[in-house]
Amino acid sequence: MRLAPLALAAVLALPFAVAPPAAVTAQQITPQIPPPGAPSSFAPLAQRLLPAVVNIQTTQASGQARAGRDAPEVPQAPPGSPFEEFFRDFLERNRPQGPGQPGRPQPPTRRGQSLGSGFIIDASGIVVTNNHVIEGADEINVVLQDNTTIRAELLGADPRTDLAVLRVRHSGPLPAVPFGDSDTAQVGDWVVAIGNPFGLGGSVTAGIVSARGRDIRQGLYDDFIQTDAAINRGNSGGPLFNLQGEVVGINTAIYSPSGGSIGIGFSIPSNLAKNIVAQLRDDGRVRRGWLGVNIQQVTDEIAESLGLRNGARGALVARAQEGGPAAAGGIQAGDVILRFNNQDVREMRNLPRIVAETQVGTRVPVVVWRDGRERTVEITVAELPSDQQQAAVQPGQQAPRQQQTELSGLGLRIAPITPELRERFSLRAESRGVVITEVSPGSPAAERELRPGDVIVEVQQERVGTPEEVQERLERLRRQNRATALLLIESAQGQRWVPLRLNAPQRGAPG
Numbered sequence: 312m313r314l315a316p317l318a319l320a321a322v323l324a325l326p327f328a329v330a331p332p333a334a335v336t337a338q339q340i341t342p343q344i345p346p347p348g349a350p351s352s353f354a355p356l357a358q359r360l361l362p363a364v365v366n367i368q369t370t371q372a373s374g375q376a377r378a379g380r381d382a383p384e385v386p387q388a389p390p391g392s393p394f395e396e397f398f399r400d401f402l403e404r405n406r407p408q409g410p411g412q413p414g415r416p417q418p419p420t421r422r423g424q425s426l427g428s429g430f431i432i433d434a435s436g437i438v439v440t441n442n443h444v445i446e447g448a449d450e451i452n453v454v455l456q457d458n459t460t461i462r463a464e465l466l467g468a469d470p471r472t473d474l475a476v477l478r479v480r481h482s483g484p485l486p487a488v489p490f491g492d493s494d495t496a497q498v499g500d501w502v503v504a505i506g507n508p509f510g511l512g513g514s515v516t517a518g519i520v521s522a523r524g525r526d527i528r529q530g531l532y533d534d535f536i537q538t539d540a541a542i543n544r545g546n547s548g549g550p551l552f553n554l555q556g557e558v559v560g561i562n563t564a565i566y567s568p569s570g571g572s573i574g575i576g577f578s579i580p581s582n583l584a585k586n587i588v589a590q591l592r593d594d595g596r597v598r599r600g601w602l603g604v605n606i607q608q609v610t611d612e613i614a615e616s617l618g619l620r621n622g623a624r625g626a627l628v629a630r631a632q633e634g635g636p637a638a639a640g641g642i643q644a645g646d647v648i649l650r651f652n653n654q655d656v657r658e659m660r661n662l663p664r665i666v667a668e669t670q671v672g673t674r675v676p677v678v679v680w681r682d683g684r685e686r687t688v689e690i691t692v693a694e695l696p697s698d699q700q701q702a703a704v705q706p707g708q709q710a711p712r713q714q715q716t717e718l719s720g721l722g723l724r725i726a727p728i729t730p731e732l733r734e735r736f737s738l739r740a741e742s743r744g745v746v747i748t749e750v751s752p753g754s755p756a757a758e759r760e761l762r763p764g765d766v767i768v769e770v771q772q773e774r775v776g777t778p779e780e781v782q783e784r785l786e787r788l789r790r791q792n793r794a795t796a797l798l799l800i801e802s803a804q805g806q807r808w809v810p811l812r813l814n815a816p817q818r819g820a821p822g
Contacts, residue, residue, distance in 0.1 A: 360505060365453045366429075367426065367438075369444065369451050371447055426545050427547045427548045428505075428547060429549065430550040434484035437478055438477040439584070441473050442469060442470050444547050445477070454512065464477065464479075469591060469596075472584070488552075493580035496536065501553075504550070504552075507545045507549065509543060514546075516540045516542070519540075521537040532664050535564070536559070536579075540576065543565070543571055548561065548563070600673075603631065603632040605628070609625055612795045618683045623649060627659070629806040637690060639691070640689055641688045642679060651675065652675035716782070720813070721755050721811060722750060742801060745778055746764065747763055747767065750762060761811075767781060771797050785813065796811050797811075
């Protein structure tokens with residue numbers, strides 16, 4: 312282990328005369344008594360679990376170490392420090408030289424190296440780690456606790472959940488640890504993390520479960536366990552244990568402005584990982600259920616517009632994709648999915664995970680909210696396509712003023728979709744509705760991030776084809792004293808529902 316040059320300089324600058332320590336009373340040195348239920352020591356647990364936790368070393372035929380989250384940094388001296396020349400000479404002496412050219416810098420030819428963590432789940436040599444630890448590697452090695460290094464075979468990896476499964480072959484059975492039930496882990500429970508932080512193998516840290524169900528914007532299936540057990544670079548892929556020695560999480564990310572642990576780490580729950588790991592082990596890939604819908608969050612305004620009661624939320628369907636399982640089963644744009652396969656959809660982000668975990672080909676009941684009441688439809692879950700792309704749409708130009716209709720009080724100008732506007736705004740050939748041509752800054756429409764070129768497809772779940780139809784439906788809502796209007800908007804990113812506050816129309820000043 313090395314000290315950074317800056318730390319060395321700080322030590323050398325300390326004065327030699329040190330004041331004697333202040334007197335310490337007996338009360339100050341009284342040892343803390345662990346709270347009820349806390350272990351007096353984690354030593355027995357650590358001794359039992361450490362042999363099953365491994366270090367992951369990866370190399371690639373590049374001159375530089377892979378720029379991953381866990382690659383150790385090359386030491387650098389601060390410019391102008393007395394160590395700058397020392398480090399420069401050291402790196403030059405260790406740089407590969409070309410044949411017949413001693414002392415001259417050559418393009419580096421050594422293999423880059425990255426470090427991470429993993430754990431053995433089967434005595435036959437099945438190892439679990441993070442996908443980002445092994446991604447792009449030409450060679451993967453697993454280092455056991457006794458420093459035995461074994462070449463590993465990649466069985467499969469899943470970037471969507473950042474999981475990977477390896478196999479190592481050993482002369483005898485290897486120590487393994489079981490997966491536990493992460494759903495039983497409660498906020499405040501003790502947990503222990505073991506891993507390879509900064510290349511220091513076999514490091515044990517302890518903390519508690521700080522939060523459950525964290526969404527850190529890493530993907531559709533975010534459902535992380537947050538912990539304050541110290542997790543640093545190199546811990547990725549390592550296990551998070553409960554006090555029974557079961558893996559309840561796989562450490563994968565930290566929140567840190569400095570790059571070191573500040574007590575906010577995130578682990579993939581074991582209940583999410585179990586199925587993925589089993590599929591990667593057996594088939595080398597993951598088959599996920601697919602519903603074929605574009606969904607969005609149900610906000611308070613949207614819930615009010617749709618008449619949802621008792622705090623129900625669910626996932627609002629912006630579009631049921633043509634040819635998809637949802638459309639085939641009768642799900643429509645504007646439906647709110649409340650339950651899927653007898654599981655409550657508490658909020659939008661729960662639905663992709665529930666659907667993904669449903670076995671492909673299964674026919675399941677889906678409860679939706681439509682026209683002010685619950686309905687149940689039957690859907691046959693299909694397999695998620697491997698790749699879905701959307702064509703990019705370029706922003707269009709402003710429509711001629713004479714074709715526009717102003718929606719007073721909303722900050723919008725709209726126009727019918729003409730061939731000229733379809734070309735100017737790069738609208739799709741199948742787009743139907745009314746196109747937005749202007750959005751006033753600071754207006755309700757601007758607050759909802761509506762833009763010129765967006766198409767209004769529906770107002771309050773009724774199709775519209777002309778500006779007059781849009782105006783008529785908005786006026787009807789105002790007469791009903793509705794606070795918001797629910798608009799189905801089609802943009803370059805797809806369709807979404809937008810609740811638009813219904814300000815009173817502005818009146819001209821009397822003249």
